[in-house]
Amino acid sequence: MSGFAYLVHDERVDAAPPDGALTQSCAFAWIHLDGRTDETTAWIQGRARLDPLVAGALVATESRPRTEFVNGGALVNLRGRSSEEMRASDPLASLRLWAEKGRVISVSRLPLVALPAVRAAIEAGRIRDPGDLIAALASAITADLDPEVGELGDRLDDCEEMIDGDKTVELRRTVAKARSQAIGYRRFVAPQRLALERLAETEADWLDEADRRHLREAADRAARMTEELESIRERAALIHEALTDLRAETIDSRSLIIAIVAMIFLPLTFITGLLGMNVQGIPYAEEPWAFWGVVALCLALALGVAAYFIREHWVSH
Template sequence: MEQLPKQCIYRLQLSSKGGLEPLPAGSELPATTAAPVWLHLDYEQPQAADWLRNSELVSEAAREALLGQSSRPKLVRQGDNLLLTLRGINHNQGDSPEEMVALRIYITPSLIISSRHRPLLSEQDVYELLGNSDEQVTLGDWLVEMCDALTDRAGEFVEDLHDHILELEEQILMRELPTNGRLGRIRKQMILVRRYLSPQRDLIARLASEKIGWLNDDDRRRLLDIADRLRRWLDDLDAGLARTAVLADEVNNLMTEATNQRAYQMSIMALMFLPASFLTGLFGINLGGMPGANHPAAFWIFCLSLLALGGGLAVWLRRNRWW
């Protein structure tokens, strides 16, 4: 019997009595299929990668996938063996949520091997849920719970995006421009998440129709429910993209309106100063002496005349609703 890898995130047996039982490092794979083993690996860890390369428990196609050479959601069936790649929301500090984490899974009637590099909250959800279960845990239970956890986390992220869109809509209704780049960032997140969730929905729906011995009718029904929830999240993403497109138009309108308002105000100011500029230029040509040059109050009279002219022009603009 082949020994299990020593460098594992989880090395557990799906107990027929309920819950998950830890297995010691270096132990042999149990021969029974009544209690399958779950090995969860980080393919970037050297010992885990060496075990995947050399293990006879893994097919060549599965070996390449588990070592991180596939990222798009996909499903490959080999008899009762299953190879699939799923994506989960990235909650790691310093990373963007839309940079979804790939989870590669290889399932045989007696073994589950899952691998990833960046941690996933969904794997912790499944570990805690199945570890606290009082009922027998089967391969179908594990697969359904993993798909369910990934979908729940994706749904939470989509709801957060819609909350951000609502905030932007309220802000724009108040005639306030959003923070620079915020709307574009939300649209980018929606597009990237939708890119992976759409094929993942098709994959889970197809998985529910596969005639695999260790999947029962209840497992298939739950997988169809998960696929339907994913479809609703995708519909919400499509609606969100449409709403952000409308918001982008509104932002452009607000910016155009603000630009036009500033240009209009500058034009009004230029109009008010135009007569004053004309008169000061006229009095400054100095041909044959300036009018009133010998009068002691000529300068102040001229300034008051300019003020009166500017005030009269402002009243005229206001009455005509130009200002």
């Protein structure tokens, strides 16, 4: 019988048919489950009748992008953006898939942004077999992530233009955040490219040439994003170093100004301190012009020290 059926994040795992019954009446079935529930774990490890290696990988807490071939099927782990907030160290949510002829079982612990577009493609009749589904998922995930990577690059472009401004602290935070995101994305995008390339090379009968072409295109896009993320990471490091140097120069400049002011007032402080002692014998203490004489002497000394610093180019900048 032609046609297909699918379940998307059905909270009643028992609705998913046991023992491959769905694939007996349909050409293709996609069973997508929420990996956070105990019912999902029980169904995958029991009624789904999967290889223990496959079942364990589908419900594992931690995963990284990869492709493994088991008994004619493919175990595929992908990573994509989630609609829920993620940690900076783990910014992409996992999607674990078991694909075999006539059936795909997928598990995610968090909702992926790319899934609604794939579901719409199934409802429109554009996905007819496991190869179409995996190719569509890979394309949707990379298409969703690509603008995010581009936005990181644009953010660094803005930071480079503002590097000579007076918002150093804000720039350092922006650059640090962009660098952290780039590192987090690259951690999963780079192995995801390898996983897609390996999947595209398999000889599985449920993958046709069009599916392989789409997988290679998604892998190429992931490779380009990997290169862009590497560039973003290096640029962020350079901008951070430039901001650090700029901050050091600012501190040195201010320290030099403080030192110059201290040097100018040092002899003046000595003179005023000497003449301010409450002892007998201070010269010209009773003269009416003595105060203005001391002021003039202090001004002359200050101007002399300042002129020396200018001549030596200490304050040329």
